[in-house]
């Protein structure tokens with residue numbers, strides 16, 4: 001019997017906020033509006049919400065149940081449910097992928113921190129698009145600065161995780177997540193009262209069916225996986241700290257609603273702002289670090305809005321990076337039987353070093369892999385390949401190896417009625433594997 005975790009969440013609210021904190025991140029505030037912009041707006045949004053309901057929520061329930069089953073880390077969660085098999089390698093894959101994601105996520109989080117301090121010192125005020133592009137260029141091409149801020153972000157992530165599940169992750173989530181919502185609403189109000197913003201809101205929410213093509217569906221599914229953090233062991237790990245009295249189906253719905261709500265609100269901030277200032281609707285790093293500060297600075301109370309914006313992005317990024325580090329810490333800590341502080345320090349140090357090539361990606365001597373800079377290459381390897389593979393293995397395991405029956409029993413434990421259970425079984429055994437299979441094949445053949 002593999003070692004079990006004795007750590008538990010302190011309350012349902014704490015668990016939901018921590019899990020929502022993991023889900024809500026750069027993916028919601030930056031990736032989602034970028035993708036919506038690139039894929040025609042309303043149609044993408046509608047498809048995204050449908051995939052959340054049909055694929056995202058059932059898959060989230062499956063992973064939380066698998067984690068709670070033996071209160072074990074991702075590697076042992078697979079190993080215990082099917083002893084003697086090779087399935088624990090799926091957990092190893094998830095852990096490695098989580099670490100890889102964190103290695104570059106922390107680099108981008110570092111840029112956000114750098115911008116946060118810059119905006120505090122007024123360093124972004126009064127710059128036009130050319131000036132802001134130069135600032136961003138300097139930020140990412142200066143090796144010392146890039147590595148320094150990556151290290152600061154990793155240190156913050158470590159500090160939260162070192163505090164433990166209840167006194168670190170949960171406590172900080174209870175402070176940071178409500179703060180995030182307040183910042184989001186303040187910015188939403190600020191943007192939507194700009195002249196011309198409403199046209200952007202309407203564009204963002206109106207489906208144009210001609211824009212809904214197969215690649216759009218595939219991208220939306222990928223984004224759902226990235227945003228929920230599926231297939232990478234995060235939800236297995238957070239589920240392992242749940243009590244049997246917790247209602248997993250209900251909690252999953254709360255988390256999904258929070259995550260989708262934040263993504264839609266971020267879209268309603270970014271896209272109407274672009275419309276109001278007559279800028280082309282497009283995504284990419286420029287959106288977060290050049291276009292948004294440029295727009296925000298031109299508004300009344302612009303300096304304050306810019307600061308609040310980067311504070312919000314930093315908050316969202318931190319609660320996500322914490323979940324990624326926690327996966328590695330859960331596996332390593334239980335396997336090596338090390339105390340949490342030592343495990344967290346060692347894991348953060350290793351991932352800090354692993355992230356350095358990503359931090360140096362945009363500098364003069366940055367490595368290129370297959371024509372991409374290092375950071376984009378790791379992002380693509382993890383999001384486009386490891387994420388769907390991890391998701392597929394996990395869902396096949398729950399639906400067919402551990403089995404839909406026992407998994408359903410676990411979901412029913414603590415739940416006050418799970419009326420959509422038959423739909424859940426159908427989705428976990430057939431719909432989700434089929435969706436992921438199609439995504440993988442199209443990705444591997446380079447069609448999507």
Ligand code: TRP
Pocket residue numbers: 022023024025026027028101225226227228229230232234320321323324
């Ligand atoms: N979901 C986070 C975001 O939207 C990032 C993240 C956290 C993640 N944990 C993950 C992505 C696990 C993939 C896998 O930014």
